Amino acid sequence: MPPALIPFEALRHLAESLLLAAGVPIDEAALVADTLATADARGMHSHGVMRLPVYVEKIRGGGFRPGRKGVVLRESPSAVLIDAQDGLGAVVMDRAVDAAIVKAQATGVGVAAVTNSNHYGEGAYYARKPVERGLVTLLTSNGAPNMPVWGGLTRMTGPLPLTFAAPVRGREPFVLDLAMGVLARGKILMAAEKGLEVPPGTGVDADGKPTTDPGKIINGGWILPIGGYKGFGITMMLEILAGVLTGGALGRELRELYGVPDRSQSLGHFALVIDPGVFMDRSLFEERMAFYLDMIKSSERAPGVDEIIVAGEPEQRRHLRALADGVPIEPSVLTKLETLAAEIGVTVNLPGAAR
């Protein structure tokens, strides 16, 4: 069955209603719902409303603590350390980026480090405020360990996320948002369903042996980092920023999103904001960004390539399409949301859902 096309506002409203019913304050429910529905609209469904059942489970179990917006532990003119106190990841990350923006506007550069936090979804979401203000940002987080050490068999880190964004004159901002694994788990699942092989170097089986069988990677095996030891090194850099610098838990100390409703994940986040206005007029920076993107996009194309696509463009185009035509949501995900809604006492009213 093809995905249903749900109007963005209806999807966002459903997510908000479910979070409200689970006891989340209205401001936090609105923000978390917006992050989830926006991720779906951008086609990043693994960060979308499919997470609502486990979010509600974590809230009910006490692992996520709505209403806690983070407490400033230490501060300098350009940096701030925030204790999330097991609050909702989106709420605290949004606030941390706000704090980094204020620091950057005052001194040219701002860093916010967050400890004792939880899953924040799609990193690109938190880049919107800096780029709207003409600022450059780099964000990361640690995550539950599901990728082994390079050369080892023990899972001690995730294929961690790296988000980088900068404003561009006359265009959507440049938004790089990726994880350090060779292929996203969803793409490996899709290859398994279609009976396709994945490229060598994508992952290993449960015994740590290289395989091109996507089923073996998903079932007990694991995904490898891009560039082998290089990607693992970058992953360690991200863990140092998000885990060591924040004074929080890291690597194998971190807890999974699933299966432990009463435990916070104890994640750390890191946000860097730089004001290009220190170096030149902000409008000149945005012009040079446009010049750079034009340079890249004007490249002679390889055979079979219709257009040079830069980071962020596929998501931005899906986003525009979803706002016009509705957000594509898998029927299996809708069913789970309806089950959750019935259980929690929320009426589902999705005008676009052709079911």
Added chain:
Amino acid sequence: MPPALIPFEALRHLAESLLLAAGVPIDEAALVADTLATADARGMHSHGVMRLPVYVEKIRGGGFRPGRKGVVLRESPSAVLIDAQDGLGAVVMDRAVDAAIVKAQATGVGVAAVTNSNHYGEGAYYARKPVERGLVTLLTSNGAPNMPVWGGLTRMTGPLPLTFAAPVRGREPFVLDLAMGVLARGKILMAAEKGLEVPPGTGVDADGKPTTDPGKIINGGWILPIGGYKGFGITMMLEILAGVLTGGALGRELRELYGVPDRSQSLGHFALVIDPGVFMDRSLFEERMAFYLDMIKSSERAPGVDEIIVAGEPEQRRHLRALADGVPIEPSVLTKLETLAAEIGVTVNLPGAAR
């Protein structure tokens, strides 16, 4: 013929003498010579004394301007923009990192952006001052375009470098230093000089066809980024930091180190320094770094792996060995240095060179 083992101080002194003879002021010659000899000692020969002939050529041609240490163009409490005025890359990068350290010590975070600069060699060298002071650092630079746009055939960026370092209690610092290409250009150059093949997937020839012949990659072909579009996206991030944020040249505007003695490369550099002392006692940060590295290194090992090696360790071990036993230098490189020395009027006296 095996590499000659040259005492570190003799190698450094030879490099310094050649630079002095080329008209470089003593303080700058000492610094540049130290960066080159140290890179060789760490086994990073592509950033080592093999670069001296082209450095001297650039100095004589006017592309490198010794004596120019950089001028501060703009400044804020946490950030500084430095015009290198075509000076030696090592000289200006070292000064830029100093400036970022001062900013970080004052406000918690410091950023230095450098424009109109040149080749600075091995990034790891510039991490030594921050880590000695208990600080965390992230460094990058743009470089001559020798990697194509992802999906394209036009070279508009280099496989740019990323350096990240943090101090560790009771250990050598964690130093990640890599380029976003599958293999560094210098290593491909070295392979070509030695007549060796490079691994499949490293690059393509002038027609865009995969090749393991380093000569074909260097001469008209190109190096591929790690992780395909992901590595290309990270490369764009580094170019934005080093090229757009600095207000300087970028991508295809940049010039090669080789072949144009009279032109500056017009490179941009970026240095970020963060003081962990804002977030916790610095000694606690260094303890947590040791805890994290111990965690990674204690991983169960994959079959055939004797030890989990983290970023920086191979270079640090080679460095210690080279300080004890001498720095291994290829006979072909020594011959070129001797030719240069004879031409420039420098007496070569290398006690360890068994030739």
